[in-house]
Amino acid sequence: MKTFLLSVSLWFLLCTPLFAQQTKVTPLTAQDLTGIPGKEAVMITVEYPPGASDPAHRHNAEVFIYVLEGSIIMQVDGRPPVTLKAGQTFYEGPNDVHVGGRNASKTKPAKFLVFFVKQKDAPLLVPEQ
Numbered sequence: 001m002k003t004f005l006l007s008v009s010l011w012f013l014l015c016t017p018l019f020a021q022q023t024k025v026t027p028l029t030a031q032d033l034t035g036i037p038g039k040e041a042v043m044i045t046v047e048y049p050p051g052a053s054d055p056a057h058r059h060n061a062e063v064f065i066y067v068l069e070g071s072i073i074m075q076v077d078g079r080p081p082v083t084l085k086a087g088q089t090f091y092e093g094p095n096d097v098h099v100g101g102r103n104a105s106k107t108k109p110a111k112f113l114v115f116f117v118k119q120k121d122a123p124l125l126v127p128e129q
Contacts, residue, residue, distance in 0.1 A: 023052050028113075032120065042116040042124065048072065049109055053102035056128040061118030063092040070110030075100035084112075097128055 024047040033039045045068070065074065067084045075081040076096040083104055084090055092098055103110045116124060 048103035064115040065090040071104035
């Protein structure tokens with residue numbers, strides 16, 4: 001759990017200056033995967049203030065997103081942007097570059113759950129140049 005919190009904290013510190021407004025990242029859990037040595041599952045929530053966005057990045061993980069509140073726009077390299085509302089999901093593969101992620105609203109916040117399956121001790125996010 002200590003590694004998980006450090007990883008999420010590092011991710012947040014690396015990205016906070018790049019966000020249009022302050023985005024809140026809340027670590028929920030991290031768990032080694034039984035029968036899959038070296039892999040772990042991690043869950044976080046992300047809250048975008050109105051108009052917030054994130055920089056281009058990759059996760060080097062299987063990433064599943066579930067929108068809890070509001071509406072977000074997600075895009076990975078080579079695919080068109082997708083607008084998601086509460087109750088909808090999005091997937092990013094380990095080789096995808098996340099080129100666009102933002103709150104679809106300029107007036108209302110958005111919140112989503114993110115579930116990662118990744119190499120243990122690998123960072124949750126790697127900024128793209």
